[in-house]
Amino acid sequence: MSDHITLQIARYRPEQESEPTFNEYEVPYTKESAVLDGLNYVKDRLDGTLVYRWSCRMGICGSCGMSVNGEPKLTCATFLADYAPGPVRVEPLRNFPIIRDLIVDIGDFMRKLVRVKPWIVREVDKPLSEGEYRQTPEQLDEYKQFSMCINCMLCYSACPIYGLDPKFIGPAAIALAQRYNLDNRDEGAGDRMEVLSEYDGIWGCTFVGECTKVCPKHVDPAGAIQRYKLTAALESMKSFFAPRGA
C-alpha cells in the first residue's frame, strides 16, 4: 500500500525562463522511498524534461546532493516518509550557479580541489620492487575519517562564508588536504600549506560549523579546519622567528 506526497521541484530552463520556478508533482511513496526515488518517478512517469544528477543511489558517488526543504541533503539518503504529509521542496544546492533545473555548476569546487593536491605526493617514488608502503592501523586512523569525503559539496552549500565569499577554498577541499597531510606516506604538506595558509584558505573560516552538521559521511570538515589553523599558525610563527626554515 503506498501513500502519495507532493514534490515541489525547482525548475529552471534558461531558454524558457529567467528565474527558477516551482512545479508540483504527486508521487507515490513507501517508507523505503528516498527523495531521489520521487525524482526518478517524476522523470520516468510524469515529466521527462526534469534534469538532475544521480548515480549510485547509495551514498557513495556524491552526485545527488540537493536542497530538501531548504537543507542540503543527499537525496538518495533522505526519505520521503520523514517529510509526510508534505509537500517536499526540492531545489538545487545553494551557493552554486544553477545550470538547469536541479543541476548546479560545480566547476569552482573542482578547480579548488586540485589546488590542494588531494593525492599522495612523494618527492621520490620508491621502486615497485621494494614493495608497498606499509601503514599501521594507528597511522590509518590519523586520516581515515577525512578519507570518507565523497565530494558531494553539501558542506559548500551549507557554508555561509562560501555563500558570501566564493573565493574561500571551502570545507571539503581543506578536509581532503588534511586527509593527505595526515597520511604518513605523503610528503606534500608543504605544497598544500602554500594554498591553505592564504587568507582565502583556512583563515576565511569563522568556525560556523554547518559543514560538519550537514556532512552525510561524518567527516567533520570544521574540525579539520580548526586543527589545520593551529598547524598553520605555529608554522607561520616558526617562519617568522626562523625565516630560513631552520
Added chain:
Amino acid sequence: MIRRHPEPLLWMLFSAGGVVSAMLMPVLVLLFGLAYPLGWLTPPASDRVRALVANPLAAIVLFSLIVLSLFHWAHRFRHTLYDGLQIKHLSEVIAVVSYGAAIVGSAVAAYLLWQLS
C-alpha cells in the same frame, strides 16, 4: 614559501583569548560583578584586594587575561562586521577600529595595573 599576513598571529591571540576568558572571566564576573556588590558574599577588605593586585604575578595574570580577552573580542567583532553586516569592503577601517580598540584597552589596563602596584 608561505606568504606573510597577520591572520595567524591574530587568530592565535583570538584562540588564546577564548580559552583564558572562558576559564577565568565567569568566576571573576560572578564574584566581583554580582556576589560582592549584591552582598551574596562578604567582600574581602579593599586593602587586601589592592595588596593582591600589587603582587607582580597577579598583575601579570590579570593583564594577560584582559589583553587576550580584548583581542578575542576584536577578532570576533571584526568578523561579525564582515559577515554579519556584510561590510567586508570596509575591511581596513574595521580592522583598525577593532584591533585599535583592543590595543587602547590593553594600554589602559597596563596603566591602571601600574598605578595599583
